[in-house]
Amino acid sequence: xxxxxxxxxxxxxxxxxxxxxxxxxxxxxxxxxxxxxxxxxxxxxxxxxxxxxxxxxxxxxxxxxxxxxxxxxxxxxxxxxxxxxxxxxxxxxxxxxxxxxxxxxxxxxxxxxxxxxxxxxxxxxxxxxxxxxxxxxxxxxxxxxxxxxxxxxxxxxxxxxxxxxxxxxxxxxxxxxxxxxxxxxxxxxxxxxxxxxxxxxxxxxxxxxxxxxxxxxxxxxxxxxxxxxxxxxxxxxxxxxxxxxxxxxxxxxxxxxxxxxxxxxxxxxxxxxxxxxxxxxxxxxxxxxxxxxxxxxxxxxxxxxxxxxxxxxxxxxxxxxxxxxxxxxxxxxxxxxxxxxxxxxxxxxxxxxxxxxxxxxxxxxxxxxxxxxxxxxxxxxxxxxxxxxxxxxxxxxxxxxxxxxxxxxxxxxxxxxxxxxxxxxxxxxxxxxxxxxxxxxxxxxxxxxxxxxxxxxxxxxxxxxxxxxxxxxxxxxxxxxxxxxxxxxxxxxxxxxxxxxxxxxxxxxxxxxxxxxxxxxxxxxxxxxxxxxxxxxxxxxxxxxxxxxxxxxxxxxxxxxxxxxxxxxxxxxxxxxxxxxxxxxxxxxxxxxxxxxxxxxxxxxxxxxxxxxxxxxxxxxxxxxxxxxxxxxxxxxxxxxxxxxxxxxxxxxxxxxxxxxx
Amino acid sequence: xxxxxxxxxxxxxxxxxxxxxxxxxxxxxxxxxxxxxxxxxxxxxxxxxxxxxxxxxxxxxxxxxxxxxxxxxxxxxxxxxxxxxxxxxxxxxxxxxxxxxxxxxxxxxxxxxxxxxxxxxxxxxxxxxxxxxxxxxxxxxxxxxx
Numbered sequence: 001x002x003x004x005x006x007x008x009x010x011x012x013x014x015x016x017x018x019x020x021x022x023x024x025x026x027x028x029x030x031x032x033x034x035x036x037x038x039x040x041x042x043x044x045x046x047x048x049x050x051x052x053x054x055x056x057x058x059x060x061x062x063x064x065x066x067x068x069x070x071x072x073x074x075x076x077x078x079x080x081x082x083x084x085x086x087x088x089x090x091x092x093x094x095x096x097x098x099x100x101x102x103x104x105x106x107x108x109x110x111x112x113x114x115x116x117x118x119x120x121x122x123x124x125x126x127x128x129x130x131x132x133x134x135x136x137x138x139x140x141x142x143x144x145x146x147x148x149x150x151x152x153x154x155x156x157x158x159x160x161x162x163x164x165x166x167x168x169x170x171x172x173x174x175x176x177x178x179x180x181x182x183x184x185x186x187x188x189x190x191x192x193x194x195x196x197x198x199x200x201x202x203x204x205x206x207x208x209x210x211x212x213x214x215x216x217x218x219x220x221x222x223x224x225x226x227x228x229x230x231x232x233x234x235x236x237x238x239x240x241x242x243x244x245x246x247x248x249x250x251x252x253x254x255x256x257x258x259x260x261x262x263x264x265x266x267x268x269x270x271x272x273x274x275x276x277x278x279x280x281x282x283x284x285x286x287x288x289x290x291x292x293x294x295x296x297x298x299x300x301x302x303x304x305x306x307x308x309x310x311x312x313x314x315x316x317x318x319x320x321x322x323x324x325x326x327x328x329x330x331x332x333x334x335x336x337x338x339x340x341x342x343x344x345x346x347x348x349x350x351x352x353x354x355x356x357x358x359x360x361x362x363x364x365x366x367x368x369x370x371x372x373x374x375x376x377x378x379x380x381x382x383x384x385x386x387x388x389x390x391x392x393x394x395x396x397x398x399x400x401x402x403x404x405x406x407x408x409x410x411x412x413x414x415x416x417x418x419x420x421x422x423x424x425x426x427x428x429x430x431x432x433x434x435x436x437x438x439x440x441x442x443x444x445x446x447x448x449x450x451x452x453x454x455x456x457x458x459x460x461x462x463x464x465x466x467x468x469x470x471x472x473x474x475x476x477x478x479x480x481x482x483x484x485x486x487x488x489x490x491x492x493x494x495x496x497x498x499x500x501x502x503x504x505x506x507x508x509x510x511x512x513x514x515x516x517x518x519x520x521x522x523x524x525x526x527x528x529x530x531x532x533x534x535x536x537x538x539x540x541x542x543x544x545x546x547x548x549x550x551x552x553x554x555x556x557x558x559x560x561x562x563x564x565x566x567x568x569x570x571x572x573x574x575x576x577x578x579x580x581x582x583x584x585x586x587x588x589x590x591x592x593x594x595x596x597x598x599x600x601x602x603x604x605x606x607x608x609x610x611x612x613x614x615x616x617x618x619x620x621x622x623x624x625x626x627x628x629x630x631x632x633x634x635x636x637x638x639x640x641x642x643x644x645x646x647x648x649x650x651x652x653x654x655x656x657x658x659x660x661x662x
Numbered sequence: 663x664x665x666x667x668x669x670x671x672x673x674x675x676x677x678x679x680x681x682x683x684x685x686x687x688x689x690x691x692x693x694x695x696x697x698x699x700x701x702x703x704x705x706x707x708x709x710x711x712x713x714x715x716x717x718x719x720x721x722x723x724x725x726x727x728x729x730x731x732x733x734x735x736x737x738x739x740x741x742x743x744x745x746x747x748x749x750x751x752x753x754x755x756x757x758x759x760x761x762x763x764x765x766x767x768x769x770x771x772x773x774x775x776x777x778x779x780x781x782x783x784x785x786x787x788x789x790x791x792x793x794x795x796x797x798x799x800x801x802x803x804x805x806x807x808x
Contacts (some may be wrong), residue, residue, distance in 0.1 A: 070688045071705065072680075096703070099691025104782075105699045114699040121704070512739045514682065516776035534681060534775065535739065578707065596710075598741045631740035632711030636750065648707055654719055660675055660702045661723035 002063035002091070002127050003417035005036040006053045006119060007066035009043035011098055018102040020112040024067060027116045030125045035059055044074050049081040056085035063091045063126040063492035067119050069098040073525075088131030089575065090647060095122040117660055124655035132577035132646055135625045139225040139573055140325040143564050144169065146217055146507060149177020150196060150550060151542025151557045152330035153203045157562030159328075160208035164568045166324060167210045168203065169217055169231055171503065172261070175200055177332055181262065181356065183363040183370075185550055187415040187444035193278065193365075200280045214285050214501075218319065220327070220510040223629060224537030225573045227324045237272075237286035242310035249302035249311070250274070258290040260367075264357045266375065272302050277365060286311075291491035317550035326564040327511060329521060329533070330541040330557065331504045335496040336391045340398060344387065344494055349466045350375040352492045355386075355407065358414055372422060374491055376470060381425060381490030384418060385474045386411050387461045388431040391497035400486040400497045400518060405547035406493035408435045412448040414493065419452040428455040428487060430476050438549070457485065466493050500544055513538045520546050531560040539563050576648030579628035580635060582621040584609055586642035589619030593643050601627035602634060672726035672792040676703045676785070677712045681739035682774045683731030689778030690785075697785035700792075708732070709770075710743035714754040717768070721758075721801040727767045727792035731781070744772070762800040764808040766791050794800075 003386030006028045010016035021039040029037045036059045040048045043066055055061060064087065066078045071094035079089035097115040105111040145152045145160045156166040161640055168175065178201075179185075182192035203209050219230040260267050262275040269275075271290035274282060292299035293313060293627035303311040333500040335356050339347040346352045353361070353372045364370035374381055388407060391399040408431070415427045434456065436442040448454045461476040467488075474487045500519040508515040513533040514522040521544050524532040531540050541560040542553040567573075582593070582602070594602040601624045608620045621643065644650055678684040684705050690697070706712055709732030717728045730751060732744040738740045748770065755768045769788055 068683075070691070072685060072688060096688075096705075099688040100703050101691075101699070103691040103694055104696050106696065107699075110699040114702065117702055121702070144720050477769075507737055512737075512741055514685075514733075514739075514775045515737065516774065534685070596746060598743070629740060631708040631743045632706065633708070633740070633743055633746050636710060636713045636746070645707070645711060648711060650713065650715070652702065653706065653711075653713075653716055654702050657675060657716055657720045657725075658723055660704070661673055661720055661725050 001033045001037045002129070003059065003061050004031075004033040004063045004065060004123055004126055005052070005059060005061040006034055006065045006067065006123065007043050007048075007052055007055075008037070008119070009048070009066065010039060010041050011069060014040065015068070015098050015102040018105060018108055019097055019115045020108060022172040023112050024097075024115050024119060028119045031120055033063070033127045034123060036061060043068050044077055049077070052078070052081050052463040053085040056082065056087055061087070063129055065093050065094075065095060065119060065126050067095040067097045067115065067122070070094070070096045070100070090132040091126065091129050091156050093122040093126040093129065095119045117181065120662070121659040124659040125652045128649065128652045128655055130646070134574040134577045137225055137575050137626050139568060139570050140323045141568050142167070142322070142324050143326045143328060143568060144227070144229055144322070144324040145328045145330055145541075147330035147332055147501075147542070147544070148175030148211065148213065149330060149332045149542065150179040150199070151332065151553045152328070153199050154554050154557035155328050155330060155541045155561045155564070157199065157203055157206065158558050159564055159568070160206045162561075162565045163208070164565065165208050165210070167212060167231075167324075169215050170211065170213045170574070171216050172275060173214045173236070173273075173285045174275050175203065175211060175213060176276070176278075177279070179550060180276060180278070181264075181359055182653065183359050183366075184413060184417060186409045187438070187440045189413070189417070197278050200278070204280045210425055211281070212320070213281060214556070217507060217510065221326045221468070225325045225567065227327055227537065229322055229324055229327070231320045231322065233318040233320060235317050236283070237288070237312055237315050238283055238333065239310045239312050239315075240281065240283050242308045243283045244308050244310075246307070248305050248307075250284055252301050252305045254299065254301060255290050255292050258287060261633045263367050264354070265599070266357060266360055277367040290457045326537050326539065326567045328539045328541050328560050328564055329504075329507060329511070329513065329544050331501045331507060333498045333543040333547075334501055336400070336499050338390055338494050338496045341390060343463050343491070344390065344461070345464045345466055346494065349464075349472060351472060351490065352464060352494065354494050354496045355410055355414065356496070358493050359409040362414070362417060372418060372425070379490070380422070383487070383489045384425055384427050384491045384493065385461075385472075385487060385489040386415065386427065386429040386493045387493065388429065388495045392495075393432065400499060402518060402547065403435065404498045405435070406498070406549050407440055409438070409444070409549065411493075411495050412445045412454070415454040416448045416452050419454060426455065428457060428489075430457050430459055430461050432458070432460065459485070496549055497535075498543065504544055511535060512536050518597040520544065531556055531563055537567060576625060576630055576631040577625075579625045580623045580630065580632065580645050582619045582623060583644065584618075584641045585611055586640050587618075587620040588640055588642075589621065590639065592637045593621055594641060596633045596637045598631065598633065599627045599629055670787065670793060670796060672700050672797070673724060674701045674727045674789060675720045675725050675794060676701050677706055677728070677730045678703050679709045679739075679743075680705055682737065682772075682782065683773035686688050686731070686773040686777045686781040689775065690781040693778045695778055695782035697782045698789040700789050701785050702766070706745035708738065708740050709747035710740070712747060714750060717754060718741045718801070721763060721798060722803045724798075724802045725755070726795070727769075727788060729769045729771065729784070729788050731773045731784075733743035734774055734799045737774065763798065764795060766795055767798060781787065786793050
C-alpha cells in the first residue's frame with residue numbers, strides 16, 4: 001500500500017462548474033492508502049505544482065493521483081513535478097475528470113459521483129504502481145522527408161542547414177510538387193517558379209541533402225530515434241550518373257501520346273520524359289507502360305540517340321535501406337475528381353476546367369504557352385465564370401466537409417490576372433462566402449473587385465449546360481438580389497476541393513501515425529503540438545496535416561524541421577519504461593509471446609532458475625526493453641500468465657475494474 | 663421489475679486504447695458531446711492489452727455492459743494489436759453469449775482520435791442498449807456486491 005496524495009483540480013470553472021471538487025476531496029479521503037487530499041484552482045500552474053511538491057515532502061507521499069484533465073495533456077507535467085520532489089515519475093496517475101466527466105455531463109450530482117469513481121480507480125491503480133526507470137536508446141542523426149514539394153524541400157533545407165543529413169523521397173521524377181505547377185502566387189503575384197526553383201536547386205546542391213526521386217517508401221520499422229526505412233528507387237531505365245540531361249531522347253521518342261501528368265492531362269508527353277523543363281534532377285524516366293520498346297520489344301530510338309549511353313532498359317527497382325532518427329511527412333495534396341459533379345459538365349465540355357488546369361493554361365511553359373484560350377477551339381474567351389466551393393464545405397458524402405482554404409484567394413488571383421492581361425474578358429465569380437483571413441488577403445480580394453472590376457455574385461450554380469454553339473450556359477442564383485441568373489460563358493473554372501495525396505494512408509499505416517476520416521494526418525495536439533504526430537519521431541509538414549497556402553506551408557515546414565532538429569540534437573533518448581516483463585518462475589518457454597510481438601522484442605534464454613528451492617535449467621522469455629514498445633499483446637497471449645506489462649499490469653487494471661464496478 | 667427498470671442506471675466499463683479511442687473520448691469531451699455518466703473509461707496502451715479476464719472480472723463485479731474501443735483496423739499504433747483484440751473478443755463474446763451474457767452487453771468499436779462524434783454516439787447507443795437489457799445478473803458474483 002502506498003501513501004497516496006490526491007490533488008483535485010478546479011481547472012478554473014472547467015471542472016468546478018459541474019463537479020463538486022470539495023465533495024470529491026471529502027470522498028477520496030476515505031479511500032485506502034489516501035493520506036492527503038486537496039483541491040486547487042489550477043493544479044498545472046506553478047503554484048499548483050508547488051502544492052504537490054510540498055505535500056510529497058511533508059506527508060512523505062509515495063503515490064500521487066491528480067484529478068484533472070486528460071493524461072494526454074498534463075501527465076508529463078505532473079510526472080516532472082513529482083520527480084522534482086524526489087518521487088519516481090511513474091508513481092503518478094491521472095484521473096481524467098475534465099474531458100471524460102465535467103465537460104460531457106450536465107448534472108452536478110452525477111458528474112461528481114463519476115469523478116469520485118474515476119478518482120477511486122486511479123487511487124486503486126496507484127496503490128499497485130511500482131517505480132520504473134526509463135532506459136536509453138541512441139539517436140541516428142539523419143532525417144527522412146517523405147515528399148519533395150515546397151513543404152518537404154523547406155523542411156529538408158532547414159534540417160540540413162542545422163548540420164544533419166537529410167534524405168528526401170519523392171515519388172514523381174522531379175521534386176517541386178504542386179507549387180511547380182502554379183503560375184503566380186497570392187497575394188503578391190510572385191511568379192511561382194521564380195521563388196520555387198532556387199529552393200529546388202538549393203536542396204539539390206546541399207551537401208547534406210540526398211534526393212531520391214521516382215522513389216517510394218516501401219517499409220518502415222523501428223521507433224523514434226532509430227527508424228529503419230526501405231526506399232524503393234523505381235527503375236528509371238536511365239543511368240543517372242551518365243545522363244547529361246540534353247533532352248534529345250525526349251525529342252526523338254516516337255511515343256508522344258501519353259497525357260502529361262504535370263500539365264494535368266491538357267497536353268501529351270513522350271514516353272521518356274522529364275515532367276517539366278526545370279525538373280530536378282534533370283534526368284528523364286521511361287514510362288514503361290507507354291514505351292514502344294517495353295511494349296513490343298522494337299524501337300530503342302532513345303538508346304541510339306543518347307550520346308552518353310545512359311539508357312538502360314534492363315534497370316530494375318532498387319531497395320535502399322537507411323536508418324533515420326526522425327521522419328517528416330510532407331506528402332501534400334491533390335485536387336478532387338470533379339467529374340462526379342455532373343451538373344458542372346466537366347466531362348462533357350473541354351471548356352469546363354479546374355483551377356489547377358487554369359494555372360497550367362496561364363503558365364508561359366504550359367500547354368497554351370500562357371495564352372488564355374478555350375481548349376475546345378482555341379478561341380479567346382470573352383466571358384469567364386468561376387464556381388467556388390466545388391466539393392468543399394459539402395454536407396453530403398460526395399464532397400468534403402472542410403473548407404479547402406486556398407480557393408477564395410487563388411480565384412481572386414486568377415480573376416485579377418485575367419482582367420489585367422485581357423481587359424476585354426468579363427469575369428464572374430459565384431461564391432458562398434469569400435474567406436480571406438491572412439496578411440494582405442482581404443486587401444487583395446478587394447483589389448480584384450474594386451480595381452479590376454471582377455463581378456462577384458453570392459450564390460451557387462445549379463447547372464452548367466453546354467450549348468450547340470460551343471458556349472456554356474451557367475444557371476445560378478444571386479442570393480443578395482434573390483433572383484435566378486442565366487449567364488452565357490465561354491469558359492467555366494471550378495475551384496475544386498483539395499484532398500490529401502492518395503498515398504498518405506499507406507504511409508500513415510507504415511509509420512503507425514494517426515490519420516483522420518478525411519485522410520489528413522492527425523497532429524499531437526491541435527493547438528500546442530501542431531507539427532508533431534502522436535507517434536514519436538514523426539513530424540508533419542504542409543497540407544498532409546490540413547489545407548494550407550504556401551506561406552503557412554513554409555512556416556509549418558520550418559516548424560517541423562525545428563522539432564526534428566530538436567530530436568536529432570540529442571545523443572540518447574529515454575525510452576518508455578512501461579514495457580513487458582516475464583516472470584521467470586511462471587514462464588514455461590512456450591514461445592507464444594514471441595509469436596505475437598510486433599517488434600521481435602522477445603527472445604528466449606536458457607538459464608538456471610531457483611523455483612522455491614528447486615534448481616533447474618529452464619527456457620524462459622526475456623524482453624528487450626529497447627525494442628519493446630509496451631503494447632501488451634504478449635501479456636494476453638501468455639497462457640501461464642507469466643508476461644505482464646509494467647505500468648499497466650494485470651493487477652493494476654483489475655484494481656481499476658474493481659473500483660469502477662464497486 | 664418495472665419500478666426497478668425506471669431507476670436502473672447501468673454500470674458500464676469502457677476500455678480505450680491510448681492512441682486512438684482514448685484520444686477520441688478526449689475529443690468528445692473537448693467538443694462537449696454529451697453521453698451518460700454511466701460510462702467509465704479505463705485507459706490501456708492498446709486494445710490488445712485487454713485481457714478477456716478483465717471483462718469477465720467486470721461482469722463478475724457487477725458491470726452491466728463492457729465496451730472495448732481501439733484504433734481502426736490497419737491504423738493500430740502497434741501495427742497489429744487491434745487484430746489480436748478483434749479475434750480475442752469475437753471468441754470471448756460468443757462464449758459469454760453461450761453462458762447467458764447476451765451479445766448486446768459486449769461491444770467492440772473502432773474509434774479514431776479524430777472521431778469524437780463517433781465516440782459520443784457509440785456510448786449513447788450502448789448505454790441505451792444496456793438500459794433496455796436491464797441489470798446483468800448472469801455472471802455477477804453476489805458476494806462481491808456491497
